[in-house]
Amino acid sequence: MKFSKTSVVVFMVILMLLTIPWFLYSSANITPILNDSAGFSAARAYEDVKYLVQKIGPRPAGSKEELKASQYISNVLNQNGWKVRQQPFSKIVVRDVSVLQKQQQVELINSQNIIAELPGTRPDTIVVGAHYDSANFNVPGAVDNASGVGILLELARVLSKTPHEETYQFIFFGAEENGLLGSQFYTSQADLSAVRWMLNVDMVGTPLEIDVAGKKSTPPELIKQVVALAGKSHIPFHISRDSILMTRESSQGGTSDFSSFLDQGIPALGLGIYGRPEGYFHHSEDRLDHISMEDMQKIGNYSYALVTTVMMNKLGPNVWDELYLPFQMGKHVFILPSYGVRSFTLITFLLTGLLLLKYLRKGTEKQRLSWKKAMGILGVTLLLSLIVIGLSGIGENLWQLIKHVQLLYWAYPELFVVARIGIALGIVIVLAGWLYKLPIARNPQLYWFIGVVLLLGVSLVLALIRIDLAFPFVFWLLCMDLQFFLPSIILVLIGPYFIYRLHFELLNSQQWVSFYEAMHNYFLIFLGIYSLLLVPFFLAALHVGITKTQLSKKILDHSRKPALVVTGILILSLGLVPIYSRDYPQTVTVREEWAGGSDGVVHIFSDERLPRQLVRDIGGQEGKSQYLAIHNEKPPISVEASVAEKNKNSQRTLEVLFKLNYTIEPYLTSLKLESAAPFEIKTNDFLPMSKLPRKLQLKGEQQPSGKYSLILQRTPPQRNSIHLSVETQSVITCTVEATFPNPAPRIQLDYALISADYQIWFQKSYDF
Numbered sequence: 184m185k186f187s188k189t190s191v192v193v194f195m196v197i198l199m200l201l202t203i204p205w206f207l208y209s210s211a212n213i214t215p216i217l218n219d220s221a222g223f224s225a226a227r228a229y230e231d232v233k234y235l236v237q238k239i240g241p242r243p244a245g246s247k248e249e250l251k252a253s254q255y256i257s258n259v260l261n262q263n264g265w266k267v268r269q270q271p272f273s274k275i276v277v278r279d280v281s282v283l284q285k286q287q288q289v290e291l292i293n294s295q296n297i298i299a300e301l302p303g304t305r306p307d308t309i310v311v312g313a314h315y316d317s318a319n320f321n322v323p324g325a326v327d328n329a330s331g332v333g334i335l336l337e338l339a340r341v342l343s344k345t346p347h348e349e350t351y352q353f354i355f356f357g358a359e360e361n362g363l364l365g366s367q368f369y370t371s372q373a374d375l376s377a378v379r380w381m382l383n384v385d386m387v388g389t390p391l392e393i394d395v396a397g398k399k400s401t402p403p404e405l406i407k408q409v410v411a412l413a414g415k416s417h418i419p420f421h422i423s424r425d426s427i428l429m430t431r432e433s434s435q436g437g438t439s440d441f442s443s444f445l446d447q448g449i450p451a452l453g454l455g456i457y458g459r460p461e462g463y464f465h466h467s468e469d470r471l472d473h474i475s476m477e478d479m480q481k482i483g484n485y486s487y488a489l490v491t492t493v494m495m496n497k498l499g500p501n502v503w504d505e506l507y508l509p510f511q512m513g514k515h516v517f518i519l520p521s522y523g524v525r526s527f528t529l530i531t532f533l534l535t536g537l538l539l540l541k542y543l544r545k546g547t548e549k550q551r552l553s554w555k556k557a558m559g560i561l562g563v564t565l566l567l568s569l570i571v572i573g574l575s576g577i578g579e580n581l582w583q584l585i586k587h588v589q590l591l592y593w594a595y596p597e598l599f600v601v602a603r604i605g606i607a608l609g610i611v612i613v614l615a616g617w618l619y620k621l622p623i624a625r626n627p628q629l630y631w632f633i634g635v636v637l638l639l640g641v642s643l644v645l646a647l648i649r650i651d652l653a654f655p656f657v658f659w660l661l662c663m664d665l666q667f668f669l670p671s672i673i674l675v676l677i678g679p680y681f682i683y684r685l686h687f688e689l690l691n692s693q694q695w696v697s698f699y700e701a702m703h704n705y706f707l708i709f710l711g712i713y714s715l716l717l718v719p720f721f722l723a724a725l726h727v728g729i730t731k732t733q734l735s736k737k738i739l740d741h742s743r744k745p746a747l748v749v750t751g752i753l754i755l756s757l758g759l760v761p762i763y764s765r766d767y768p769q770t771v772t773v774r775e776e777w778a779g780g781s782d783g784v785v786h787i788f789s790d791e792r793l794p795r796q797l798v799r800d801i802g803g804q805e806g807k808s809q810y811l812a813i814h815n816e817k818p819p820i821s822v823e824a825s826v827a828e829k830n831k832n833s834q835r836t837l838e839v840l841f842k843l844n845y846t847i848e849p850y851l852t853s854l855k856l857e858s859a860a861p862f863e864i865k866t867n868d869f870l871p872m873s874k875l876p877r878k879l880q881l882k883g884e885q886q887p888s889g890k891y892s893l894i895l896q897r898t899p900p901q902r903n904s905i906h907l908s909v910e911t912q913s914v915i916t917c918t919v920e921a922t923f924p925n926p927a928p929r930i931q932l933d934y935a936l937i938s939a940d941y942q943i944w945f946q947k948s949y950d951f
Contacts, residue, residue, distance in 0.1 A: 223341050223487050225480035228333035231259065235315070235329040236471055241924070242317045242324060244358035245293040245898030246850060252315050253297050256355050259336050260299040263343045265353070270296040272368040275874045276361065287884045291870050291897035294357030296365045301342060301351040307498060308350045309490050310381040310449075311335060312366065312440050314359030318465040320850050320924035321940050326456075326473050327464060328359070330387035334483050341487060349379070351490065356440050359385075366440035370447045376499040380405055381451035382489055383441035388478045391420040391485075392457035395509070397442035401452045402503040403518045408493045409452060414514040416485050421457040422511045423688075438693060448500030454482065458691050459596075462767035466938045506651040524650055528642070531661045535639050538667055542632055556624040557633055561718070563623055564725070567614060568717035572710055575607035578754040585758065588791045592699065594767040595760050596690060602753045609750030611721075616739050618725070627670070627729040634722030635663050655681035663723060670730040675723045682716070762791070768938040769794070773928055777818035779947040785811040785930055797934060811930070819846045820945045822919050828951075837909040837951050841919060845901070849921035849945075854895040854905070858883060860913035861891050868906045870895055909951070918948040 235242070235252055242249040253269065260267045272295065278288040294316065313331035317324025335353055342351055356365030393409060395401035406422070413420045444451035463469045506521035519527070579599060583591050592599040638660040645653035662678035689698055702709045728735040763769045769789060777783040787793065787801070788808040795805065803809040820843060827838040843852075854869065856862065864881040865872060875881075883891030909915060923943035932939040 222344070223337055223480070223483040225337075225476045225483060227340065228337035228479050228483060229474065229476060230333075231336045232325060232329040232333035232474060233471060235332060236323045236325045241320045241322050242315060243319050243322075243850060243898070244316050244361050244364070245900075246320065247899070248320075249294065249316050249357060253295055253355070253357070256297050256315060256332065256336065257299075260297075260339055260353070263340045265299040265301050265339055265343065267297065267299045270298055270369065270372075272296070272357075272365070273871070273874060274358070274364045274368060275870060275876065276364065277876060277879060286886065286892050286894050288894040288896060289870060289875075289879075289881060290361075290895075291874070292358050292361050292364055293898050293900065294361075294365060296357055296369050297355040298369070299339065299353045299355075301339070301347075301353075303350040304348045306350055306377045307348075307379055308352050308377045310352045310354060310378055310444070310451075311338065311486075311490060312354045312356055312381065312383045313385060314356040314365065314440055316357050316360055316365075317469075318360045321467045321942070322465060323467070323470050325469050325471050326388065327386050327469055328384075330474055330479065331384035334384050334387055334479065334486055337483060338486060338490070342490070347491070350377070352378075359440055363440055363443055366443035367446075370443045370449075375444075375447055375449055378444075378449050379495045379498060380493065381441055381444040381449055382486065383439055383451065383453040384455075384482070384486060385439040385453055386455045387482050388456035388475060389419055389481065390457045391418050391482070392423060392453075392455040393420050394423045394438065394441065394453035394455055396423045396438075397445040397451075399445040399448075399505050400507070401445065402450045402495075403507050403509075403520065404503070405450045405452060405493065405495060406509060406516065406518065409489060410514075410516045412488055412492065413485065416481070416488065418481055418485055420514070422509050422516055448502060450495050450501075450503070454486065459695055460693055462594075462764075462938065464693075466770065467940065468768075468938055506649070508651055508654060521650065524654055528646055528650060528653060528657045531657050531664070532639070532642070534664050535635060535660055538664055539632070539635065539639075542628060542667075556626075557629060559623050560630060560722075561633055563618070563621060564718050564721045565714065567611075567618075567721055568714040569710065570614065571607050571610050572713045572717060574610050575603045578602055578606055578757040581754065582758050586762070588762055589703070590696070590699070590791065591757075591760075591762060593696075593762060593769075594764040596695060596699070598760050599757065600690065602757055605753045606750050609746040609753070612739065612742050612746040613750075615728070616743055619736070625729055625732075627726045628667075630722045630726040630729065631663065631667060634719045634726065635660065637719050637722070638663060655679075655685065659719070663719070666723060666726060670727045672724070672727055675720065675727055678723060679716075679720060763936045765935060768936045770938050770940060771797070771932060772940045772942060773925075773930055773932060774942040774944050775813065775925065775929065777820075777943075777945045783813035783816060783818060785813060787811070787930070794934065794937065797932065797937070801930075813929075817846075818945055819923055819943055820844065820849065820921050822947050824917075824949050826951050835909075835911055835913075837907070837911070837915070839907040839909060839917065839951060841905040841907075843901075843903055843905070843919075843921075845903075845921075847923060848899060848901055849923045850899065851920075851922040852897055852901050853918075853920040853922075854907070855892070855918040855920065856883065856895075856909075856915060857890055857892040857918075858911050858913050858915040859890055860911060861885075862893075862909055862911035862913075862915055864893065864895075864910075865908040866895070866906060868902055868904065869897060914950055916948055916950050918946060921945045 234255060239248050239251050239255065242252045257267045257269070271293075273291060273293050276290045276292060278290065297315075313335045314328050315332045318327070332355060335355070339353055354366075354369060356369070358364035359366065391413065393406075393413065395406055410420070410422065439453045439455065441451040441453040461473075463473055504521050506524060508519045508524060510517045510519065579591055583589065638656055642653050642656040642660050645656060658681055659678040662674045666674045689695060769791060771787060771789045771793065774786045774788075775783055776786045786808065787797075787810075790807070792805065792807055793803075793809060798805055798809065801809060801811065823842040825840045829836040829838075856864065862883045866881070870881075881893060881895070883893045885891050907917075921944070923945075925941040925943045928941040
């Protein structure tokens, strides 16, 4: 089959014409009517935030402070005429071994949701939610998420003063910080048949993140209305488009409570703050000074307009197109539906197939025998990729060794990303000159052919797994197809655009630290992944470079020395980048530690070396850890242990009883069990066995060391006695741990670049 370049160009024009109607259809905005906010007052909302933060303080799940917060929220809602009820729950969470979790942990979380209802003339219900717990007992939780609670409480007052047809249900979720437990419990128990849609508010501020990403994604119909209203409200916003690809099929889904509603087929989305969280996020600096009254007023007005304007056609759980892709340009959002993604992918595959067929048919006998050359080219580009990716982090690795730190990029990660790219580019320029001296083929079309085959293979595999996940590579493949007719460095750079975007979204998300830690902990895995990603890029670049050999050689000859100089400057200049800043300070834990009956110590430690000024002030020595003795004081808890042993068929059954006497109730109580042989535990005192997930047994998991271990943990209310039944063939070590809040620490740290985490910790071990 023969076809001319002109016919291919016409084909591409038809492809674009076919795509345009999808974009136009998807971007058709439903123009909402902007209602007056009916007197939403940021000042009133701020008073509620102030009470939660200053009068109550940190509110971790299960704590007495969380209970006080629930009572305060209930009282405010009752005063405004809402029907309020409490929904207590206990949930056992299993945290499996992962990159950051080295041992399996089974945890009992106790908390409660607050459910308030304002009936309308119709049963059609709009649900609005916000979590009221804070991350831990050192976090005041002003922005995350007393700010969201303040917005909802003021919305409740405003809505109670105005006539309305819809029924409103406001839910204040507990234990969100423990993995969306409150919202998951609510959606598993509630009758959702009358719910039209759900709005969640978590961390109030601008620029606004309109979060539509969960295991399922928000229906396009809802996105159109919400985005149109944001544009008319003149609020800068960002759609979490690329996060959609990262959260679908994940274990938890979205980043806040709206995701639990999406899981049940209820249209839902969340409002939050766009970008990488500042250093106060989940730290003791999350105080009132980070609350903006102007942002409270903007988001309050916007939220009121949303709940009184946005309408969905269906009630209750339903299905919708989940594999769409939204594209944002300024305040405009265009949605490519799943059939558009499939059509785009199919047409690109057909075009690629035709071009490959043309290349193979056009080939001479000599070209048909070029597979060995192709493998040689593939080997050279893969080696080049490994060298570039491996050496691109030389600046970080060098300064990590010199400064003795692990997270060199904590405060300014974007600078290290730019440096990595710059160093990689410099290495490429230096090495590119040597490629002309290697005995490899100089046929530019062969480079194009290999790159297209690789991208086509990756795209096909991903398309079979999930069509939207393949889109970034299909787009790259399309750029490679165009490069067949128009070899251009612009197409080389544009091709991986959506892969760049995925990484940009990751850098501007809560997951960036975990991602960087995983990269360093599993360097070889990521070296392989990114080297493979770089191979098609190099093949495309070499296709252009060999096509324009003279120009390429001239550019390389003139840029090699400057590239070396710039690369050296980048490596050296990374040493000048501060590790910490006021916005992203170093976390230092100040913990009173008590081990059994011995005297306690104040343990000051951090993941990185302690600041020199702090070490000098306490008269210690440089390092990551310092100890100061506590004399003549008793620990906050005493533990008595007794055991009865039964032996049958070489199997030991231990009946262990712990009696605990608290001076103050701990927030977390843990039992850590370890043995050289497998073991199984039963306990109804510490973790109710009836609440365990199906098929889960409390068994020790084998660690890399060869030993078996398991961690059991619970939040308040705590028990004064704990009974365990343990089956094992070996000696088992059981460690009782308790962690307490420390509102009046013996040593207080007041340094500009330090975020202090104050704790009291008790530990005692027994061998049975």
